[in-house]
Amino acid sequence: MEAQLLEFIRDEFLDDPETEIDADTKLISGGFIDSFSLVSLQSYIEREFGKRIPAPRITAESFDTIKQMVQIIQQF
Amino acid sequence: MISFEFFAILGLSLVLYWLLPAQRARNLLLSAASLLFIWLLDHQSLVVVLALTLFSYGMGQAIYRLKRNSWVHVLGVIGILASLIFFKYLGFLAGLFDSLYIFLEALPRFSLHHLLLPLGLSYIAFKQISYLSDIKWKLVKPGSFADFLLYNSLFTIFLAGPIERFERLNPQFQSPRIPFKKADLELGSRRIVIGLFKKLVFADWLGFFISGIWNNPSQYHPGLALLAVFGYAFQIYLDFAGYSDIAIGASRLFGLRVMENFDRPYLATNISQFWRRWHISLSDFIRDYIFFPLSRLSSNKVWLLGFVPVIAMGLCGLWHGADSRYLIWGIWHGLGLSVYQIFQQLKRRLGKRKMLKFNAFFAAIAWPLTFMFVSLGWLSFRAFGLPMARHIFFSFEGLTLTLISFLLLIFLGRWLPAFLLDIGARIRWRPAFTLYLLLICLICYSALNTEFIYAAF
Structure with a gap:
């Protein structure tokens, strides 16, 4: 799941796909992804993993890194 | 907010709050102080706060207990929005109707211009919508009525927010005893x-x-x-x-x-x-x-x-x-x-x-x-x-x-x-x-x- 999310985020949201990001990179607070991108990410997660993550969970506190995303996805 | 009432209630309730041993009792004290603050500001606001709190708590319980709860969620949000529209926007809409009546010069006129917006209503409405939605999305449980009343009325944030979430405040209310810290x-x-x-x-x-x-x-x-x-x-x-x-x-x-x-x-x-x-x-x-x-x-x-x-x-x-x-x-x-x-x-x-x-x-x-x-x-x-x-x-x-x-x-x-x-x-x-x-x-x-x-x- 981590690798899949990493690939999606790198391909879809990064200005420069060669930017180095990993599972611990702070994506929201680091300014890599914004609310518009998070809407696409929410839809992607629902489509790929069958989990609908409520918006209040998609925040810089709980959804900032890919590791945190995986944890949240597993909670739902 | 910068008023004698606010600072008098703040000072008095603060002393009593830290003298009380249990968080439950402190919460009740804070609720009483908050309701007194709202009543002193505007009697009508107190009635609206209590009515909306009762309504949303009931809706929250129903959303939590029912399996097919989408309609209750929708009904709850509509109810809260209706109160907001009634108090905040009806005067504006009535103004439009008045203008229409003047134009037609036929129907009797009515005026709701002087309908007063209860203090803090816009903030409470949004807090309650987030409460119902978060229960629907299984992010929070409804909590006790006393805690929900305190969440809605807490006088320190009553007038203009921040529009705090139940999810963040309720665990603090439910703490066995918030420790006294000089810091x-x-x-x-x-x-x-x-x-x-x-x-x-x-x-x-x-x-x-x-x-x-x-x-x-x-x-x-x-x-x-x-x-x-x-x-x-x-x-x-x-x-x-x-x-x-x-x-x-x-x-x-x-x-x-x-x-x-x-x-x-x-x-x-x-x-x-x-x-x-x-x-x-x-x-x-x-x-x-x-x-x-x-x-x-x-x-x-x-x-x-x-x-x-x-x-x-x-x-x-x-x-x-x-x-x-x-x-x-x-x-x-x-x-x-x-x-x-x-x-x-x-x-x-x-x-x-x-x-x-x-x-x-x-x-x-x-x-x-x-x-x-x-x-x-x-x-x-x-x-x-x-x-x-x-x-x-x-x-x-x-x-x-x-x-x-x-x-x-x-x-x-x-x-x-x-x-x-x-x-x-x-x-x-x-x-x-x-x-x-x-x-x-x-x-x-x-x-x-x-x-x-x-x-x-």
């Missing part, structure tokens, strides 16, 4: 004094100096009018951030942590960032309960980039009041977000093709452009904005000075934001500062005393 008292009182200072010393005096220009711009030079526009940007920020400091500080005195509402918004380098730093509790609400659900309706790019931000921010504008100036202000920001997002998408595409060679240019104009955009938005937000805009932008002098100020901001932008951040980081607070600031606040309090701008919403 909480120190930090809380410091925040209150800083808030008073922002409001009484900066915002009110700034408002005093610029209000003459705003009320009659044509009597002044366009340059002064432009300064008054920037002045209002700082007045409304200092006024509301001052209020938020008092609310957060007063909550902290009881050991309660309330979310921050501002994070140096005028240092934002794009409009999206501005909204992550300005009235954070409202923009979080708009994002979670309006922007995301609207975005899910269609994956069409035109809908997502063109319509959703404008609708969401238009509603955000209308939340401030039933007035076209708020709607225009919201749409202005919605369009800003929309254009910024389209620009981001283009940048991404160009970046992939290694064609983007304008980064240095964009970096230079990012901060001044954002600041100017937000400042111009306040033109619509504040009454009499149109004459002011006409006076500045329909004259050669005004336009020239706007351009010069933009160039000046580009120059200042090279070092000013970093300098301000550095100064902020270097300040080492001493207890004596709190006393000095309080003294200045007391002097200013007798000179000027105006209501908080956001308490009217």
Whole structure:
């Protein structure tokens, strides 16, 4: 799941796909992804993993890194 | 908020609160103090708060217990919105009907102009919508009625937020015993004094100096009018951030942590960032309960980039009041977000093709452009904005000075934001500062005393 999310985020949201990001990179607070991108990410997660993550969970506190995303996805 | 009632209730309840041994008893005391505060402000508001609390708690219980609960959720949100529309927007709608009746000259007229907006209603309505939605999404449990009543009525944040979530406050209410910490008292009182200072010393005096220009711009030079526009940007920020400091500080005195509402918004380098730093509790609400659900309706790019931000921010504008100036202000920001997002998408595409060679240019104009955009938005937000805009932008002098100020901001932008951040980081607070600031606040309090701008919403 981590690798899949990493690939999606790198391909879809990064200005420069060669930017180095990993599972611990702070994506929201680091300014890599914004609310518009998070809407696409929410839809992607629902489509790929069958989990609908409520918006209040998609925040810089709980959804900032890919590791945190995986944890949240597993909670739902 | 800066009233004898507020500080008397704050002082008395604070002493009793820390004398009580159990958190349950403390919560009951806080609820009683909060209800007394609301009753002293406005009897009607107390009735509305109690009625809405009962309604939403019942709905929350039903959502939690029923398997097929979508209709209860919808019904609950409609009920809350209906109360908001009734008190906040019916006067406006009745005005429209009145005009229609005058035009027809047939039907008997009725007037609801004098229907008073219960204090804090806009904030409670949003808190309750988030409560019902979070139960629906299984993010929270309904909690006890006593805790929910305290969540809705907590007097430190009652008048103008922050629009705190039940999910964050309820665990604090349910703690067996919030420990007494001297640091909480120190930090809380410091925040209150800083808030008073922002409001009484900066915002009110700034408002005093610029209000003459705003009320009659044509009597002044366009340059002064432009300064008054920037002045209002700082007045409304200092006024509301001052209020938020008092609310957060007063909550902290009881050991309660309330979310921050501002994070140096005028240092934002794009409009999206501005909204992550300005009235954070409202923009979080708009994002979670309006922007995301609207975005899910269609994956069409035109809908997502063109319509959703404008609708969401238009509603955000209308939340401030039933007035076209708020709607225009919201749409202005919605369009800003929309254009910024389209620009981001283009940048991404160009970046992939290694064609983007304008980064240095964009970096230079990012901060001044954002600041100017937000400042111009306040033109619509504040009454009499149109004459002011006409006076500045329909004259050669005004336009020239706007351009010069933009160039000046580009120059200042090279070092000013970093300098301000550095100064902020270097300040080492001493207890004596709190006393000095309080003294200045007391002097200013007798000179000027105006209501908080956001308490009217």
